[in-house]
Amino acid sequence: MKKTISGFSRLSKAEKVAWVAEQFFQGPEQAAEELKGFWHQNEEVQRVLDGFSENTISNYYLPFGVAPNFLINGRAYAVPMAIEESSVVAAASSAAKYWMSRGGFKAEVLSTRKLGHVHFIWEGDVQKLQRHFQELEARLRHDAAHLTANMEQRGGGVLDIRLRDMSQLEPYYYQLEVHFETCDSMGANFINSVLEEFSSTLQIFVQEHPAFEGAERQLEAIMAILSNYTPECIVRASVECPVEALAIGPDDPMSPEEFVRKFTKAVRIAQIDPYRATTHNKGIFNGVDAVVLATGNDFRAIEACGHTYAARDGQYRSLSHCTAENGIFRFWLDLPLALGTVGGLTRLHPIARRSLEMLGNPSAPELMGIIAATGLAQNFAALRSLVTTGIQKGHMKMHLMNILNHLAATEQEAREAVGYFSDKAVSFTAVREFLALARREVRVKGKG
Numbered sequence: 001m002k003k004t005i006s007g008f009s010r011l012s013k014a015e016k017v018a019w020v021a022e023q024f025f026q027g028p029e030q031a032a033e034e035l036k037g038f039w040h041q042n043e044e045v046q047r048v049l050d051g052f053s054e055n056t057i058s059n060y061y062l063p064f065g066v067a068p069n070f071l072i073n074g075r076a077y078a079v080p081m082a083i084e085e086s087s088v089v090a091a092a093s094s095a096a097k098y099w100m101s102r103g104g105f106k107a108e109v110l111s112t113r114k115l116g117h118v119h120f121i122w123e124g125d126v127q128k129l130q131r132h133f134q135e136l137e138a139r140l141r142h143d144a145a146h147l148t149a150n151m152e153q154r155g156g157g158v159l160d161i162r163l164r165d166m167s168q169l170e171p172y173y174y175q176l177e178v179h180f181e182t183c184d185s186m187g188a189n190f191i192n193s194v195l196e197e198f199s200s201t202l203q204i205f206v207q208e209h210p211a212f213e214g215a216e217r218q219l220e221a222i223m224a225i226l227s228n229y230t231p232e233c234i235v236r237a238s239v240e241c242p243v244e245a246l247a248i249g250p251d252d253p254m255s256p257e258e259f260v261r262k263f264t265k266a267v268r269i270a271q272i273d274p275y276r277a278t279t280h281n282k283g284i285f286n287g288v289d290a291v292v293l294a295t296g297n298d299f300r301a302i303e304a305c306g307h308t309y310a311a312r313d314g315q316y317r318s319l320s321h322c323t324a325e326n327g328i329f330r331f332w333l334d335l336p337l338a339l340g341t342v343g344g345l346t347r348l349h350p351i352a353r354r355s356l357e358m359l360g361n362p363s364a365p366e367l368m369g370i371i372a373a374t375g376l377a378q379n380f381a382a383l384r385s386l387v388t389t390g391i392q393k394g395h396m397k398m399h400l401m402n403i404l405n406h407l408a409a410t411e412q413e414a415r416e417a418v419g420y421f422s423d424k425a426v427s428f429t430a431v432r433e434f435l436a437l438a439r440r441e442v443r444v445k446g447k448g
């Protein structure tokens, strides 16, 4: 059977579905129907969704949930989360509620700078280029003015332009490092357009300027691109309270002092061991990514940046920190987050638009705070479970519903299973056996 094709992108959507179904599925007609079953009933909405990507044949659904009761800088939020992993939204909600009665979260944007580079190879005299750098900078700014004018009106634009000598690492390699303020937009398109303009101006500059001669007139621009590493676009989310206020109630699994001792140790372990740090930070990104995705932002960029930041001193470490001094427990997270609340998908994707509306249409810095607080809440909830009951208890309770769905349990069976497993360990085998027994009993009753 032929499984390759030329001109796939030119097929209509129905033709694409038919071809994929025919080539790759056992029951092509049923598969095609199923894929089409996830098309949006509103054609206009579907057209918008199709416009985000290429070769779309259907929509991929993820649960869209809400974690209410987030108190951040004194303001209450219900946080929208798009995530498939059971217990993430429940954990965020529970941590949010817990901290709501202990003063809530503080979020502080430390800086909002983004940056990008023109990477180039040049066999010229770098000191000469440095001497004429002011002139070059004026020319760069002048030539890109048509791109920057609008952003400047909004209070942003190009902040700094620097020449970085990288020739110690790679012969004749230099960078123009450009710092940007992009206000409420993530700014990827803006930054890349400006950098490409800078790249051509730079080449023309050395070609035309009388200071340069011979081989110096040849400058090879390798690429012009933003950096997703934005250590100066950073927010701090924190919580704090007296140690004794950490108590939940009489059925607490441990005293607040014991809890704090184990909790701070857990954070310390994630500081010193990359194996644990990776899982610890994954828990933070459970919360972060879910809100980033719900608000139409680029979760790959956020993840890549966060992990680079976690390894900034040469070893991968925890992104969160914790102290317990003079009877005060403090827990915080510094996270680089290059986000937008205008542009990109933020206003085009109908659910992203609703997510932003649910958050009160925040500015980009406000959204940075909300997302960092969600990451911190997630991390707190995970560590609280890990150092007390372990995570499987809560996790498998949530997972029970997935297993029941997988085994096609009826509503009545699911209700009975939830009751039965309320004080027992959940596993796939245990649930399967429970259902088999329940179904056998029903058959026997039916016969009798």
Ligand code: MEV
Residues within 6 Å of the ligand: 085, 279, 280, 281, 282, 283, 284, 286, 382, 383, 386, 391
């Ligand atoms: C699971 O998705 C996330 C955790 O493993 C995070 C952690 O271990 O801190 C629970």
